[in-house]
Amino acid sequence: MWQLYQFPLCPFSRKVRLLLGEKGVGYELVRESPWQRRDEFLDMNPAGQTPVMADPDKNLLLVDSMAICEYFEETVEKSSMISGTAANRAEIRRLVSWFDTQFYGDIVAPLLHERMIKRLVHRAAPDAKMLREAMKAALQHLDYTDYLLDHRHWLGGATMTLADLAAAAQISVADYLGGIDWKGHEATAGWYRGFKSRPSFQPLLAERMEVISPPAHYAVHDF
């Protein structure tokens, strides 16, 4: 059985979990807090980051969220999430990188630092200026997803792809941490509403990170 090392608010682990859910791959969760830099975890992944997947029976170890997604895309035929022509697939991968790097760097990383790491590790209050900047960046990013959804049925094209899973993963963590103001972003809100009703998303919405509560609308389907 696959084991997935993660913590509830890791957006990269959420992307992998959405993919595994859509493909119907079973796994068990192993809680890992990468900021503790546990020796046994660093032995598995010298980069010290979640997610990591291990199948001890088969002596398999998968590290890096994109390498993990490509692995299951190659080995599990059901629900292809990097689909279409080579140019379509390049566009899907561009968007995954956009959400994993730009959206994460501008919004999710500062929110996690201010609202989670400072609370759990430094016992310090969040910096209001940093929070404001992350929320402002979120508005610009939602303008971009609105723009994409004005031209396409899903973010990466005509069908649901890994671009949607990567976006939903990042947005859901930002939303949990109170970083998303949904007013005026109807296209993205409509897309996200549909996403929230998918079976693959239910386990994520039900989970809570200790001592950090999400806003009331977080797990509501019709927010």
Next chain:
Amino acid sequence: MWQLYQFPLCPFSRKVRLLLGEKGVGYELVRESPWQRRDEFLDMNPAGQTPVMADPDKNLLLVDSMAICEYFEETVEKSSMISGTAANRAEIRRLVSWFDTQFYGDIVAPLLHERMIKRLVHRAAPDAKMLREAMKAALQHLDYTDYLLDHRHWLGGATMTLADLAAAAQISVADYLGGIDWKGHEATAGWYRGFKSRPSFQPLLAERMEVISPPAHYAVHDF
């Protein structure tokens, strides 16, 4: 004909150029300085980063270095660089991500900022402490590549893969900027020496970034 938007010290463009060289794909270089945030370039890539590849005749636009590499891996059979079993391919992609994220973040990004951006944009001197920290990080990273090469013929396994190209791309920029002390890292130095003699590497070694000179050993094959 493909056009590759890049600047001489962009490590991600170098990775793509090494791949195109190994696969025998022709392209012309278009000089882009992403720190100038040119409007026409931001229209092609809202992330504002090199490399971008365009084929105007075929109306194709490829953005993000990994998406570009996967595209040519899928469309050009010659010299497969993400090869082997699904597990082998996952290990290759893990290492590409390691060099693109960890090696770049710890070493190449601070060197580029201190030695290139400060000179070209801010007209300021580099911060000696930042340079020392990047060079110290480089020693630890070369310990890791030494370790990998003690167990494998190439970084990603038995054959040359995209992991080697990603590593050589990052290391070559760090070396150009004087960030690499080769003493005591014989395994990695031997691997890099072999790499420097490949035809795909020659155009990169011959190029110079304006106003920034590399150390004397940079382009020497037997350094």
